[in-house]
Amino acid sequence: xxxxxxxxxxxxxxASLATVVCAASTTSFAQAPPAPNAAFDVYLSQEASVRLEDxxxxxxxxxxxxxxxxxxxxxxxxxxxxxxxxxxxxxTLTRACAWDRPGFGFxxxxxxxxxxxxxxxxxxxxxxRGGVEGPYVMVGHSLGGHESLIFADRHxxxxxxxxxxxxxxxxxxxxxxxxAPAILKVNHEIxxxxxxxxxxxxxxxxxxxxxxEADRCRRxxxxxxxxxxxxxxxxxxxxxxxxxxxxASLVENSELHSRLALNPDRDYGSMPLIVLSSTIPDTPxxxxxxxRATLLAETPRAMAEMFKGHEELAAxxxxxxxxSVPDVGHxxxxxxxxxxxxxxxxxxxxxxxx
Numbered sequence: 561x562x563x564x565x566x567x568x569x570x571x572x573x574x575a576s577l578a579t580v581v582c583a584a585s586t587t588s589f590a591q592a593p594p595a596p597n598a599a600f601d602v603y604l605s606q607e608a609s610v611r612l613e614d615x616x617x618x619x620x621x622x623x624x625x626x627x628x629x630x631x632x633x634x635x636x637x638x639x640x641x642x643x644x645x646x647x648x649x650x651x652t653l654t655r656a657c658a659w660d661r662p663g664f665g666f667x668x669x670x671x672x673x674x675x676x677x678x679x680x681x682x683x684x685x686x687x688x689r690g691g692v693e694g695p696y697v698m699v700g701h702s703l704g705g706h707e708s709l710i711f712a713d714r715h716x717x718x719x720x721x722x723x724x725x726x727x728x729x730x731x732x733x734x735x736x737x738x739x740a741p742a743i744l745k746v747n748h749e750i751x752x753x754x755x756x757x758x759x760x761x762x763x764x765x766x767x768x769x770x771x772x773e774a775d776r777c778r779r780x781x782x783x784x785x786x787x788x789x790x791x792x793x794x795x796x797x798x799x800x801x802x803x804x805x806x807x808a809s810l811v812e813n814s815e816l817h818s819r820l821a822l823n824p825d826r827d828y829g830s831m832p833l834i835v836l837s838s839t840i841p842d843t844p845x846x847x848x849x850x851x852r853a854t855l856l857a858e859t860p861r862a863m864a865e866m867f868k869g870h871e872e873l874a875a876x877x878x879x880x881x882x883x884s885v886p887d888v889g890h891x892x893x894x895x896x897x898x899x900x901x902x903x904x905x906x907x908x909x910x911x912x913x914x
Contacts, residue, residue, distance in 0.1 A: 599644040601787055606666065608657065610690040618686040619666035621658050624651030628695040628720050628911050630904060631711075632658040633683070635702025635890075636810060636817075637781075639665030642701065645897035646904070654908050657692055659683060663806030664781075666797060674809035676706040676817045683711060694718035697907050699900075701725040701893055705873075706821040713823055720914075721832040721907040725900055726890050729869030732818035739865045740858035742851070747814070755808040762804035769799070777804065828877040832910035834903045835874045835882045837867060840889040879910070 608620040621640050630650055632643045640658035650656040661679050662670035672678045686692075696719050700708030705727025712719040729735065737744035761777035768774050778798040782791050797803065841859055867884075874880035885892050885899050893900045 598787075599648065600641050600785070600790055602648075603639075603641045603644070603658075603665065604790055604793055608690060608692075609666065610686045612682070612685050612689065616662065616668040616670060617666075618662070618668070618682055619660040620686055620690055620692070621647070622655060622692065623647055623657075624653070624655045626654035628654060628697045628908060629692060630654060630656040630697045630699055630908070631683075631687070631692075631708075632656060633698070633700040633704030633707045634658070634661070634664075635704055636814070637664075637807075638701070639667075639781075641665065642891070643893060646893050646900050649897070649901045650904055650908075653905055655692075657687075659686060661810070663803040663810070666793070669800055669802035669806040671802075673813065674806055675813045676703065676710060676820050679810075680707045680710045680714070683707065684714070695720035695911065697721040697723065697904065697911060699723045699725065699904055700727055702890065703728055703817060706730075706817055709821055709823070709826070709873075712828070713826060716828075719831070720911040722828075722834075723900070723903045723907055724833075724835045724870075724873055725892050726836060726838045727870070727873065728818055728821070729866065729873065730818055730821040730823070732821075732869070733815045734819070735865050735869065736862055740862040742854045742858050743862055746847075746855065751811055751814050755811045758804045758808035758811065762801040762808070765799060765804065766801040826876055828880070830879050831877045832907045832914075833874060833877040833880040834907060835870045835880070836892055836899065836903060837870045837882065837884045838888050838890050838892055839884055839886055842890060 602623070603621050605621055606619070608622040610618055610620060612618055619640065632640070632647060634640060634642045639660045643658045647656050647658055660667040662668060662672075662674065662682060670678075670682070694715070696711075696715075698708035698711055698719055699722070700706070702725070705724045708722055708724060708727075709730070712722060733744060733747070761774075761780070764771065764774045765777055778795045779791075780798070782794050786794070841863055847855065871882050874882035883903070885896060888895045888899075
């Protein structure tokens with residue numbers, strides 16, 4: 561069901577004048593949360609990280625104790641640090657574990673195509689090998705929403721609740737393309753360019769490791785808000801050129817991710833579920849004035865399609881709730897972490913009550 565303010569918030573979104581390069585997009589890498597450095601440094605810990613069967617390392621950061629276990633999945637281009645303003649609070653209630661996709665944060669590169677089915681399988685393997693037991697409350701931001709849905713489909717008996725934070729919607733880009741074709745066209749131009757830049761970084765880091773360009777590449781996603789130990793560790797990990805190839809694969813599959821999240825038989829019964837929607841869309845990329853005007857004109861339709869998709873996700877459960885978060889953009893967990901924390905706490909309490 562929708563909150564009482566849903567209709568009002570929908571009207572506010574339809575009045576917005578900026579484009580959606582939107583929830584499942586990979587148009588920016590690792591936007592850093594505006595939190596103190598001390599909160600970020602927790603994500604240096606390798607204590608809970610696991611070694612997968614093929615020798616790769618997958619980074620887990622777990623805090624707190626209790627059941628159910630909250631699993632935090634970041635959006636595309638982000639890593640576990642995106643939950644820095646949420647995870648510590650959740651750890652006072654129950655166990656909360658964040659993870660990094662291959663090639664991001666402190667997880668190894670992967671030779672497998674980076675799509676949400678394969679990344680979800682890596683998450684499954686990491687939880688199993690790390691002894692992180694359910695029941696689970698899956699919390700996914702953006703692309704992490706797809707992984708949360710797929711994980712729940714594959715482990716329905718183990719997933720007791722879910723919070724989706726401005727998630728991508730199944731068949732996201734096909735739906736956006738029908739309502740806002742210019743926005744889809746922009747992304748079709750951005751994705752190959754991003755992938756090419758990442759693959760160029762892989763070549764530079766491999767063959768020109770001492771160059772200024774290699775240093776620039778290794779610093780991609782390293783925020784000035786990070787402490788020196790955290791920055792140095794990330795730069796060191798990015799000396800592996802395969803990490804850039806892995807990230808490029810994730811970008812190249814941007815449109816595929818949402819298709820893989822489709823499941824017409826998905827039904828979560830009475831599972832506690834909350835879907836949070838942002839209300840401030842992303843800023844359009846710089847374009848000739850006439851093109852920018854087209855993107856701005858398409859924004860209300862794109863936002864309406866996202867809102868509709870979020871309503872549909874909430875309707876997967878008889879206990880599903882859809883909430884629009886006023887005056888916030890895509891990164892709700894960093895701009896208004898208290899909203900995300902409260903939603904997850906509500907689901908944790910509902911799971912315990914059941």
